[in-house]
Amino acid sequence: MFTLPLGDHAQLRPLEPWQAPEFLAHIDRARVSVDPWIPWATFSTDLDSATATLQRYADRLAQDAGRIYGIWLDGTLVGGVMFTRFDSASGVCEIGCWLEQAGEGKGLVTQACRMLIDWAFQERGMSRVEWWVAAGNTRSIDVARRLGMTRDGVLRQHSSYRGTRHDSEVWSVLSQEWPSPSLGDVSGSRVQAELDRLMGVFMGAFNNTGGGRPELGVIRDVFIPQGRIIANVEDEPVIYDLDAFIEPRQKMLTDGTLTEFREWEVAERTEIFGSIAHRFSEYRKSGFHHGEWFEGSGRKTTQFLRTPSGWRMSSMAWDDVPATVTE
Template sequence: MERLQVNSKIELERLKYSHAFQVFQAIDTNRDFLETWLPFVQDTETQEDTEAFVCSVTSRPTSERDEVFVIWYEGHFAGLIGYKDTDRVNLKTEIGYWLIKRMTGKGIITQATKALVDFAFSSLGMNRIIIRCGVGNDKSAAIPRRLGFSYEGAEREGEKHHNKYIDLEIYSYLKREWKSS
């Protein structure tokens, strides 16, 4: 899937090397907003760091790739969303996402996440989808709750942020619970 039209305002486009400059600029100009909950921000110091990330995603064979998408809102860069740590044996994947500050509060991530859930169940054959959010990141945790994910508990010290570990809330959604729209 190269592009996925979520609705009249939101489009997802498969991440490409040509997006690296825009992604880095978005991270760099939203650093204070993003780094509270996203540990990769502190390690993204130059455009080359973003280029290396993009290459790590796009250079993998399609059959092994965790697809990452640029989120476009009314034609403007809004953030990234994608699958990660896909387990093709057990048919499960995780969805991760982030938005730049000025794009928050518009329902973008809720709609984009729903589109990826639908695609994972209908086209990728997944059975289980996971979303992890830092404990206290209420805006991020509202997404899986809004979409009907089940809260499973906390992963203690599940993610390292600035030389400390934070706990993560774990949400899951099973194919048998899903109803495509």
């Protein structure tokens, strides 16, 4: 069995029918957050049905029509990614993902999906990778954006779930749009994936949509202890150490000041120079501030260092475009 690393404590590997007990325990933990978006979770309610779910993907694998992989974090199954549809004749496939709360905010799904897309394009010669998602599934849409996909359109009331019709968004990326590292750039590709993960953890830390409780303490895990974060949105820059940055934002995101808030990267350019790296990002954000809906955007510049504990952020500065409030 192959195992691919997803950072220091996570792994991607095949998910097979014999793992049904572990899969069922995971789905039970994830059911509340996963079930609205992945209907087969509804049908994995006991050992027999969980086994049947995994067997369907084993059958698709045998037919070269689909595949499923689990994500393990510190030895515990916390989510996964899959080819829900794989058609080598047409050169088109579809990928999907799911994750329980314990795996959120670490960039695991994005990194795992990159591996699937790399394999589809580079090893199998596919032409197009699709991402189908319910219009209200903001977390999944954010992943599509981070993967550099383009939204092709919306299929109105395309699917029915529990008696309700839902719009479906279709996102895609084409083989000619996907970066293809040279043979000598394998290590650079791995560094890029790790920097993507760190940025995913940072951006995901602020998300409190759906009643979730953010824990900004994870920012300390992606920064060096001496890290600095700089707001350059007024006449004078405001420079924070990690504690000064985290504490007031943790309060705003948990005391009702900011609700249904999320922030996501929409574009990035990363340059790696040996043991240092730089990333320029464009991002968007939205939520309710004191009950008023707002949307905003901005730019970040982030510096990274390779340390004995792995890659970490050393500093970040941002400049916001003024937010718009919708009454």
